[in-house]
Each structure stands twice: as C-alpha cells, then as structure tokens.
Amino acid sequence: MSFSLAVVVPAYNEAQVIGTFHARLAGVLDGIDAACRVIYVDDGSSDETWPMVVALAEEDPRVAALRLSRNFGKEAAMTAGLDTADADAVVVIDADLQDPPELIPELIAQWLDGYDVVYATRGERDGETRTKKFTSAAFYRVMEKLSDTPLPRDTGDFRLLSRRAVEAMRGLRERQRFMKGLFAWIGYPQTSVTYHRDARHAGNTKWNYWRLTNLAIEGITSFSTAPLRMATWLGVSAAGFAFLYGLWVMFKVLLWGDPVRGYPTLMVVILFLGGAQLLALGVIGEYIGRTYAEAKRRPLYYIESRRGGLSCGGDSGKAGRE
CATH class of the missing domain: 1.10.287 (Helix Hairpins)
Structure with missing residues (x-):
C-alpha cells in the first residue's frame, strides 16, 4: 500500500540535539515504504536551531522548515505544523529524543489497521524525578475525573493522525489551546501504543513546574467547567x-x-x-x-520564514490561519 507520511517536529532551542534527532529519524524513514516529509517548526528559538534546520533542509530533500515570528509556544508550533502538513498520515514528535522515532512504524501499523489517532502512552519514564512522575500521573487522573472528554492517561503529544483527523484539528481554532485535549475531543477510532520513554538526550527541558502548572490550568479550564x-x-x-x-x-x-x-x-x-x-x-x-x-480572535501564529519544499493542504498553510 502506497501512502504519504509527514512528521511534524516542533522545536525551541534544540540546537544540541536536533542533528542527532534527524539522523535517527532519517534512518527510520529510510525503512518506510512511503513518500515522507519532515516539517520542522522553529518556535522562535534564540540559539542555533534555525540555522541547523535550514542546513538539514538543504541536505535532505525530505525536510521542510518553518520559523515562527516569535516564541508562540509549543501548542501553536504544533498547530502550524499540522496546518502545513499534507499527507495521508501525520506524526507529531518532539525533538528531544525522549520519544523514540523508532516507534513510528508501529504507529503506522495501527493506523493501517483502521485507527485515525494512534497515541504513544508512556510506560517506563527515565530521567524524571519522583515528584515529576507523581504530579504528571496526578494531573492525568484529575483530568479524567473532571473532563467530559476522556483524556488518555500518561500520554503526551507523540502520536499519529490520519488525514481526516488532521482536517478535524484544523477546524479547531481556539486561542487557548490544550492539544492533548483537542486530540481526544475530535473522536474517531483511537488506540494506544505503550513505549519506554528515555531521558532527554541533551540540553535542558523547557517545561519547569511553573509552565507545567499553567498548562494544567489551561487543560482543566479548557475541557471542564x-x-x-x-x-x-x-x-x-x-x-x-x-x-x-x-x-x-x-x-x-x-x-x-x-x-x-x-x-x-x-x-x-x-x-x-x-x-x-x-x-x-x-x-x-x-x-x-x-x-x-x-x-x-488574534491569529494563532505568524510565519517569518520557510525553507524546503512545502506541500500544503488547501489553505491550511496560511500564516495565522483563522
């Protein structure tokens, strides 16, 4: 079966790891019988992330890159990638290598079995303190009780979406975005793949407890009264x-x-x-x-620069699309 695959990678100050990540991702894509595209979305990085992504786009014809006009946040960066991706299946994955690119073929296998959303559920989690693991588990369980939309436990943004799931996500233009909840809200057949989450490969996490607390408040107020x-x-x-x-x-x-x-x-x-x-x-x-x-009703993001060949679905590639 021939199909197209797009991999959306939001990145913010990931210069220390982006090269290693792409090498591993490229090795995985080489083994997939599909027309593949990698879309890096630089969320206004202040380090060398953008020059490195531009270099990757020049070296690898499968790579396309977007640079947002400033740091709009990961949720907006993912939205920009999904707006741009035009493929039968789209994978969203972080660049820090905590989520292994080698899991993508397994996500594809579940998608080919008929699922529209295949999310990766964290089993073992390396490189995290007990406090971080406890607060993360507590958040998902609180959301499970409070929200009218079932939210998968211990699941981040690493997942695969079918074309119709991506189209559904493009229709959700709310400004206060909690992507994990939106992925669940669209419905369609969904399933999970459990994996071992590695420690961060290099650099420092951008998610301190203050930002995580704000994200938790965002999730609770966005999906529960x-x-x-x-x-x-x-x-x-x-x-x-x-x-x-x-x-x-x-x-x-x-x-x-x-x-x-x-x-x-x-x-x-x-x-x-x-x-x-x-x-x-x-x-x-x-x-x-x-x-x-x-x-x-401000735009969700603005795109400052584009590199590489971008194939956009419909009008979804407009900067800050309403």
Missing part, C-alpha cells in the same frame, strides 16, 4: 455554614445572653467568607480571561 461548579458549591456551603452559625448565635443570646465577646470567632467567619469569595472570583476570572482572549 468543574472549577466553576466547585466555586458554586463552595459558595453554597459557606452561605449554609454562615446561616447555621447565625441561628446558633441568635439562640445563644436568647437563652444565655451574650456579653461583648467573640472577636476571634468573628474574625474566623469573616476570613472564611472572604477567602471563599476571593477563590470563587479567581476561578470565574480564569474563565472570563479565556473568553476575552477568544473574543479578540
């Missing part, structure tokens, strides 16, 4: 507690009287109610902020 519901129930609980406490104070005064006392209790009640209100306002503010960002 549970925080709003929790804020509502917190408000109801606080109001109920205040009402019952008010009844207790009234009966206590009627039965035993009440000299001027109770300052600590009064402060506790005031702080509790104030804290509950601020928490609820904070949750509501998160959703309002996201609504504000969507209402502005």
Whole structure:
C-alpha cells in the first residue's frame, strides 16, 4: 500500500540535539515504504536551531522548515505544523529524543489497521524525578475525573493522525489551546501504543513546574467547567455554614445572653467568607480571561520564514490561519 507520511517536529532551542534527532529519524524513514516529509517548526528559538534546520533542509530533500515570528509556544508550533502538513498520515514528535522515532512504524501499523489517532502512552519514564512522575500521573487522573472528554492517561503529544483527523484539528481554532485535549475531543477510532520513554538526550527541558502548572490550568479550564461548579458549591456551603452559625448565635443570646465577646470567632467567619469569595472570583476570572482572549480572535501564529519544499493542504498553510 502506497501512502504519504509527514512528521511534524516542533522545536525551541534544540540546537544540541536536533542533528542527532534527524539522523535517527532519517534512518527510520529510510525503512518506510512511503513518500515522507519532515516539517520542522522553529518556535522562535534564540540559539542555533534555525540555522541547523535550514542546513538539514538543504541536505535532505525530505525536510521542510518553518520559523515562527516569535516564541508562540509549543501548542501553536504544533498547530502550524499540522496546518502545513499534507499527507495521508501525520506524526507529531518532539525533538528531544525522549520519544523514540523508532516507534513510528508501529504507529503506522495501527493506523493501517483502521485507527485515525494512534497515541504513544508512556510506560517506563527515565530521567524524571519522583515528584515529576507523581504530579504528571496526578494531573492525568484529575483530568479524567473532571473532563467530559476522556483524556488518555500518561500520554503526551507523540502520536499519529490520519488525514481526516488532521482536517478535524484544523477546524479547531481556539486561542487557548490544550492539544492533548483537542486530540481526544475530535473522536474517531483511537488506540494506544505503550513505549519506554528515555531521558532527554541533551540540553535542558523547557517545561519547569511553573509552565507545567499553567498548562494544567489551561487543560482543566479548557475541557471542564468543574472549577466553576466547585466555586458554586463552595459558595453554597459557606452561605449554609454562615446561616447555621447565625441561628446558633441568635439562640445563644436568647437563652444565655451574650456579653461583648467573640472577636476571634468573628474574625474566623469573616476570613472564611472572604477567602471563599476571593477563590470563587479567581476561578470565574480564569474563565472570563479565556473568553476575552477568544473574543479578540488574534491569529494563532505568524510565519517569518520557510525553507524546503512545502506541500500544503488547501489553505491550511496560511500564516495565522483563522
């Protein structure tokens, strides 16, 4: 069976590893009987990533490269790659070699069996602290409980998508993007392949705990209204507690009287109610902020430069396509 394959590789400051990654990826593609294309998306790197990607495009006719006008973030870089890719199957993979390119033939085999999305699920995970593993596992399990869209556990962005799955992704133009959730939201037959995740080959991870926390908030607020519901129930609980406490104070005064006392209790009640209100306002503010960002309808990205032969599907290659 003859088919075309595109591999989308978002990259940000990956100069230390991009050469090794491409060598391994090229070896895998050499063994696949398909018309292959590799699309590197440089997300505004400040190191030598872009010159190295340009050199790869000059040496290997299968390589195409996009450079975004600034650092828009990995989610936007992946979107730019998916907008550009025109193939029967598209693989999304990071350049840090934690996700092995050698797994691609197995993803293709599952796709040929009829699945539209084949995602790689992490089994063993090298090079990560216990805290990182625990917080990652906890996030996926919390999302599983909160979201109406089933989100695969322990699964990153490494996956294969069929042409119709890519077309579906192109139709999702929201600004607050949580790609793992969007991949799951489109539906279609999906399956997983479990693999051993290696430690990062070189360089430093771009995902510190601050960025990971923001990504978790993005995912929860993008695919669940549970925080709003929790804020509502917190408000109801606080109001109920205040009402019952008010009844207790009234009966206590009627039965035993009440000299001027109770300052600590009064402060506790005031702080509790104030804290509950601020928490609820904070949750509501998160959703309002996201609504504000969507209402502005700014483009998701702008492309500064292109190198290599790019074959675009329809109008999907437009910079910052709506």
